[in-house]
Amino acid sequence: MPIDPTTPRALARVERIAEIKEAARRQLVEVGSDGLSLRAVARELGVVSSAVYRYFASRDELLTALIIDVYDAVGAVAEGAAAATSGRRIGERWTALARAVRSWAVAQPHDYALIYGSPVPGYRAPEDTVSPALRAPLAALGVVADGVAAGEVGTERRSPVARPVHADLATLRSGAGVDLDDEVLARALAAWTGLLGHISYELFGHLHNGITDYDAFFEHQLARSTAILIEGGPTV
Amino acid sequence: MPIDPTTPRALARVERIAEIKEAARRQLVEVGSDGLSLRAVARELGVVSSAVYRYFASRDELLTALIIDVYDAVGAVAEGAAAATSGRRIGERWTALARAVRSWAVAQPHDYALIYGSPVPGYRAPEDTVSPALRAPLAALGVVADGVAAGEVGTERRSPVARPVHADLATLRSGAGVDLDDEVLARALAAWTGLLGHISYELFGHLHNGITDYDAFFEHQLARSTAILIEGGPTV
DNA sequence: TGTTGTCAAGAGCAGTGCTCTCTCAACCCC
DNA sequence: GGGGTTGAGAGAGCACTGCTCTTGACAACA
Numbered sequence: 001m002p003i004d005p006t007t008p009r010a011l012a013r014v015e016r017i018a019e020i021k022e023a024a025r026r027q028l029v030e031v032g033s034d035g036l037s038l039r040a041v042a043r044e045l046g047v048v049s050s051a052v053y054r055y056f057a058s059r060d061e062l063l064t065a066l067i068i069d070v071y072d073a074v075g076a077v078a079e080g081a082a083a084a085t086s087g088r089r090i091g092e093r094w095t096a097l098a099r100a101v102r103s104w105a106v107a108q109p110h111d112y113a114l115i116y117g118s119p120v121p122g123y124r125a126p127e128d129t130v131s132p133a134l135r136a137p138l139a140a141l142g143v144v145a146d147g148v149a150a151g152e153v154g155t156e157r158r159s160p161v162a163r164p165v166h167a168d169l170a171t172l173r174s175g176a177g178v179d180l181d182d183e184v185l186a187r188a189l190a191a192w193t194g195l196l197g198h199i200s201y202e203l204f205g206h207l208h209n210g211i212t213d214y215d216a217f218f219e220h221q222l223a224r225s226t227a228i229l230i231e232g233g234p235t236v
Numbered sequence: 237m238p239i240d241p242t243t244p245r246a247l248a249r250v251e252r253i254a255e256i257k258e259a260a261r262r263q264l265v266e267v268g269s270d271g272l273s274l275r276a277v278a279r280e281l282g283v284v285s286s287a288v289y290r291y292f293a294s295r296d297e298l299l300t301a302l303i304i305d306v307y308d309a310v311g312a313v314a315e316g317a318a319a320a321t322s323g324r325r326i327g328e329r330w331t332a333l334a335r336a337v338r339s340w341a342v343a344q345p346h347d348y349a350l351i352y353g354s355p356v357p358g359y360r361a362p363e364d365t366v367s368p369a370l371r372a373p374l375a376a377l378g379v380v381a382d383g384v385a386a387g388e389v390g391t392e393r394r395s396p397v398a399r400p401v402h403a404d405l406a407t408l409r410s411g412a413g414v415d416l417d418d419e420v421l422a423r424a425l426a427a428w429t430g431l432l433g434h435i436s437y438e439l440f441g442h443l444h445n446g447i448t449d450y451d452a453f454f455e456h457q458l459a460r461s462t463a464i465l466i467e468g469g470p471t472v
Numbered sequence: 473t474g475t476t477g478t479c480a481a482g483a484g485c486a487g488t489g490c491t492c493t494c495t496c497a498a499c500c501c502c
Numbered sequence: 503g504g505g506g507t508t509g510a511g512a513g514a515g516c517a518c519t520g521c522t523c524t525t526g527a528c529a530a531c532a
Contacts, residue, residue, distance in 0.1 A: 248479095283481090286481070
């Protein structure tokens with residue numbers, strides 16, 4: 001039973017799936033992932049709820065499709081920033097990538113929360129999400145790897161690496177396909193999680209009393225963390 | 237109509253409230269915040285759902301009470317770590333605090349997600365949560381301030397501070413009541429958001445292919461970020 | 473001994489995810 | 503072109519949710 005994608009039924013089907021995802025995305029932006037309702041999506045399409053189950057077996061499956069789209073969106077943003085600054089120095093490139101990711105997150109906070117906030121309880125990310133999820137961090141690591149290749153990054157080891165950490169970093173290195181030694185890889189990961197930590201802290205309202213100029217504060221912290229990423233921190 | 241807290245009715249009431257929160261907490265651990273159901277809580281207490289509404293006006297109000305408890309819990313953990321290491325050097329103290337917070341988060345991931353994950357959509361944190369929410373970060377800043385007072389922290393300015401950032405940092409400084417200059421305050425905030433970023437990234441499953449020894453990896457990254465916090469990064 | 477205030481129960485409303493059966497039109501193939 | 507196949511959608515229904523309102527009972531107080 002090979003599915004011929006040119007048959008009118010199949011075409012109508014992919015069309016319908018797109019419509020459903022579109023409506024679901026609109027709803028997601030308004031009410032967030034918890035509020036995503038299959039019935040509401042069906043209503044918006046002028047269709048009865050059970051009809052949607054022809055296309056998505058469950059609410060979770062629909063949510064998964066949206067999550068993949070969101071991972072791809074932020075992945076494209078990160079890759080775009082990396083590509084647009086190709087050939088420039090690493091500081092400029094990393095800064096551009098970080099700014100791009102944050103701008104994207106600020107513009108669609110619900111999307112950001114969907115992938116980098118708490119996972120929906122009871123929801124186990126299926127395998128299909130793994131590779132889209134890696135796009136953004138891989139773009140970030142790629143920028144760093146380019147910087148290393150250009151000799152712009154300090155690679156002198158600043159801290160001892162325990163054996164299990166070394167092994168895990170090796171796994172990451174080969175999985176990501178980037179040529180970064182333990183020192184720089186750990187630094188890059190710290191820069192990436194630090195970036196997400198900052199964005200989450202800002203977006204989820206934890207800075208709301210104190211900081212007023214979020215952009216300026218982010219720029220300031222980004223400048224520091226970029227310098228640390230490139231030159232390394234103090235020796236431990 | 238002053239509420240006399242000694243009258244048997246009032247006592248029974250606070251008792252009941254405690255029972256409800258207890259049952260809700262149990263449920264929270266199992267199913268997470270989205271799955272928290274007033275009816276299920278009522279069932280567990282052998283009571284009809286409407287009875288719960290005598291004590292909490294809405295599901296959100298119950299959730300808020302739980303959130304405050306969780307903030308207080310992590311706040312107590314952080315303060316406890318700070319107190320237990322009082323008088324020691326800042327590196328040891330910061331490390332202990334960070335470890336304590338992460339251990340707590342790993343032990344109760346749902347609690348962590350409740351306060352540091354995506355905010356429940358449509359849920360606006362009421363004022364009552366603000367002060368408990370500040371306990372943990374204030375404990376962290378306190379440790380740094382002690383280190384500065386002991387002359388253990390490098391305070392040399394490493395990066396220029398834009399005017400709006402300076403103003404916001406001043407607000408934070410006076411709001412937090414800690415005597416930290418712009419340089420160290422920004423560094424401490426970066427260390428704090430970086431810590432939460434690492435914990436979130438780990439807890440929400442983004443490290444799951446690659447890292448196997450989460451404890452060792454955390455220790456490694458913590459050692460780096462602690463050194464940066466204390467000695468400062470490169471000059472920007 | 474009333475009176476008052478509080479509590480719990482129960483019914484009910486509108487919504488949810490999801491399943492099942494049914495109908496009917498569109499498609500595909502001979 | 504006609505007839506069998508398939509799949510889309512409708513609709514009813516189940517078990518659940520948050521929340522509201524009314525009603526009856528009991529305990530605390532004057």
